[in-house]
Amino acid sequence: MYLPTHFAQPDVDTLHALMRAHPLATLVTLGAQGLDANPVPLMWADDGTPHGVLRGHVARANPVWREAAPGAEALAIFHGPNAYISPSWYPSKRETGKVVPTWNYAVVHARGALRVIDDAAWLRGLVETLTRTHEAGMPQPWAVGDAPPDYIARMLGAIVGIELALTSLQGKWKTSQNQPAANRAGVVEGLRRRDGADDAAMADWVERAARP
Secondary structure (H helix, E strand, O other): OOOHHHHHHOHHHHHHHHHHOOOOEEEEEEOOEEEEEEEEEEEEEEEOOOEEEEEEEEEOOOOOHHHEOOEEEEEEEEEEEEEEEEEEOOHHHHHHHOOOOOEEEEEEEEEEEEEEEHHHHHHHHHHHHHHHHHOOOOOOOHHHHHHHHHHHHHHOOEEEEEEEEEEEEEEEEEEEOOOOHHHHHHHHHHHHHHHOOOOOHHHHHHHHOOOO
């Protein structure tokens, strides 16, 4: 990933926070047929290593777990909010006209060896943990035990576990850090006025990036 110094996000806790807040990753693997990319919800966990571990599951019918070479490096890409940035929001447009459009975004690249885990007990534990995590905010949280045991057994048989013991994390926060303060303020105002899907979130990120 192209990573200019002013866009680099070195804080590991901040990277972990994005991964937890946006768990649907793009898992990129290399197999006999070449590169493959799959959207997979992945849960980051602290296993005592410097970068932690990612755990998830894929459909048994998905060939990714068979075709990826054992122990081969995989790349999980986590995307935070993103937004188109109009040059019309910059005060410097009126002053010099020397401005162009751009795109703001935040992304984490997590690399590690892919391990396949075809174990019913491990999978059940993972699914229960994922369910507790993602159901926590529901008025009436669903639990694995709410479904009939034979049905859950069939569902667990239809998936395979995956794990990435992470060897590196890279974060890129492109949130107008390279713009002067007046232009950053214009970006925040423009995003809040437009109010698209990710606009309010990106406005917050631009404001945070401007703080010392």
